[in-house]
Amino acid sequence: MNEFNGEIKKMMIIVSKATLDSVYAAFILANGARAEGIEAEMFFTFFGLEAINKKxxxxxxxxxxxxxxxxxxxxxxxxxxxESLASSMMRREMEKIDIPPVHEFLDILKASGVKLWACKLAMDMFxxxxxxxYDDVDDILTVGAFYDRSKGLGTHILFI
Amino acid sequence: MTHTKLIGERAISVNDEGYLTDYAQWDAQVAETLAKEINIELTPKHWAVLKFLQEQYKNEVALNIRRIGSSGVVDIKEFYQLFPQGPLKTSTKIAGIPKPASCI
Known part of the structure; x- marks a missing residue:
């Protein structure tokens, strides 16, 4: 424990799935990081891309x-x-505890300083x-560029 | 556990994380002292946010980032500019109210 006494400086969150629950888990972790003064970036790959696909x-x-x-x-x-029934029930429950819909959540993440990256390979594949x-996606990145952004002490990579 | 903290020559009570345990002990000097500790110079915009937070606390409304964004007092981007190191955490501390327990 010698790098910043184990303090977390930056969370790099990889979103690989587009089920509502995994996307929300990733959003809440990114938002929670920013709320604690920790930097956060998200990399959307494979089906995770649906979470930033406008349509x-x-x-x-x-x-x-x-x-x-x-x-x-x-x-x-x-x-x-x-699936639609279960999903709309879940959305309703989330609204009750003030968890915003996906688009509004992306707006909050951007305003909070979270970087949003789309995976180049998955973009090509789909x-x-x-x-x-989503208009405020920062850019399309290769996996190498994503690792490059993950450099530095106190960075953690999380795959969801 | 509560600790005693000196604001000028006056003693106030805070918890382990430095949040006031008795809101009645809060005043502008407390806010300025706590803000200075995290290198924030309070501007009129900061004060407007602090006042909003305190009103929410008095009305027993749970605070989260979404509510801040829709407050009409400050938008989320500005909120992060005013209190860069974990805005909800630091602003509530300066406002003398408890740390919000929300996950969003």
Whole structure:
């Protein structure tokens, strides 16, 4: 424990999934870091890109199939409309405790000084351009550039 | 645990993290002293924010960054400029009110 006595200086959060719960976990961790005076950057890769895709970001779902924490039979979870139902229930509960919708949350993160990066490889794979993304995304980065930004003592990388 | 802290020649009570344990002991001199400790010189804008926080506290409204943003007193970007090192944490301390327990 000799680097800043183990103090966290910067969180680099990789968002690799677009289920509502993982995206919110990542947002809350980034916002929480800034609230503690810790720098935070987010790298959106693979399906995580949906969280910054203009057309998709307000339509993220939670998984009702293959998610044992839902406590419903897997076959039921597969019925049409189940994901939308569960997701809108979750959104309503979150609004009650003042957790903003995805777009507003991105606005808060940007205003708080969080950097938002899109993964180049995933952008190419999904044939997305910068025009498809939330307007205030900082840039499109390669994984090498992302590591370069992670340099320095007290930086932690978190994969969600 | 509470500790005693000297503001000029007056003693106030604070907790382990330096937050006032008795809001009645807060005054402008307390705010200025606590702000100076984290290198903040209080401007009229800071005072407007502190006043807003105290009103929310008196009305028992839980504070979080979203509520600050929609307060009409300050936007989130400005809030971070006014109190750069963890704005909600430091501004509430200066305002003499408890540290918010919110995760957002």
């Amino acid at each position: 998709k970001l307000e339509h993220l779902h939670i998984a009702t199939v293959g998610n044992p924490a839902m406590h419903i039979p897997t076959m039921l979870g597969g019925f049409p409309g189940m 044939h997305y351009t910068k025009a498809d993304l």
